[in-house]
Amino acid sequence: MASLARVGRVGIALSAGSARGIAHIGVLKVLTEAGVPIDxxxxxxxxxVIGGIYAATLNLNLxxxxACHIKWDILVDLCVPRLGLVSGEKIKEFLRLLTHDKTFAELAIPFAAVACDLEEGTEVVLREGPVAEAIRASISIPGIAVPVRLGGRLLVDGxxxxxxxxxxxxxxxADYVIACNLTGRAGRARVRVENIFDVITTAIELMEMEILKGKIVEADIVISPDVGDIGPTRLDMAPELIKRGEEATREALPRxxxxxxxxEPS
Known part of the structure; x- marks a missing residue:
């Protein structure tokens, strides 16, 4: 095949998805193996979580x-409810370890974590300071994880x-944006709701899906792994989630x- 003229910068937008976010690993694996530049x-x-750790390490094998061995008891530290059921200190320390306690300026790839200012009701794009703190803010699911006070703002899940x-x-x-959306390929499938975490995350996800409809069209291409039948707390499904991320990305890869x-790789 003749050489093609590359477009400018290629960027990746990785969606929320709770445990289903593990599928992003499969997406990144296929893209990098195919030589797709991630700028x-x-x-x-x-x-x-996935984007920040990758930007810090570039080590998808690790x-x-x-992901295939992680369990919730390693990450979750329950607390007396005030602003959340989980204090988030254990997962923040875990994130510091996985990102090598790097700041945004030290990352191998430019990265941004998206959070929400709960008091102002505005989107916040975090690109400065310790990466682990920014990720911790971005994963503060309202009602589950205690919000993060950062830069004078009270931040929750973006x-x-x-x-x-x-x-x-x-x-x-980015001139070309590849979005990975984890709401399921053909709409949301029926999932089993088994605990309070499932109740809260599933209810929030349903609201988020309505907001998403007008925004995702801004991407140049959307990869949608078929993960809607896997519950939001199913860390035990990591191998299957990664596999589905790979499959969806291979399907989109030629385009x-x-x-x-x-x-294309020979």
Missing amino acids: CIAGTSAGA MERL AVLNRVPVNAVRAMG ILEEIGVN
Whole structure:
């Protein structure tokens, strides 16, 4: 095949999705193996976790191994309810370890984490300071995790306002945006609601999906792994989630490579 002229900067927008966010690992694996350049990443909630760790380490093999062994008791520290059921200190320390306690300026790839200012009701794109703190803010699911006070703002999960941060990737200078949306390929499938975490995350997700409809069209292409039948707390489904992320990305890959001007791997 003749050499193609590459478009400018390629950016990735990784959506929220709770445990289903593990599928983002499969998406990134296929893109990187195919030689798709990743010039910047923005993530919301679970997308911020995967995007931030990848931007800090560039080690998808490690991320996959970790995802397949992680359990909630490693991450969750219950507290006396005031602003949330989970204090979030355990997961923040875990994130510091996985990101090597890097600041945004030290990352291998430009990265942004999207949160929501609960008091102002505005979207906040975090690109400065310790990465772990920004990710912790982005995953503060209202009613579950205690909000994060950062820079004078009370921050919660960015998915409240922006489930798939396409606009944040554009603002980082991306000319071509690949969005990964984890709401399910053909709409939301029926899932089992088994605990309070499922109740809250599922209810919030339903509201977020309505907000999402007018925003995701701003992406150049949307990868939608078929994960709607997997519950939001099913960390035990990590291998299957990664597999579905890979499958959806392989399906979209020929179009992506053609549009960004990269030859298909031989």
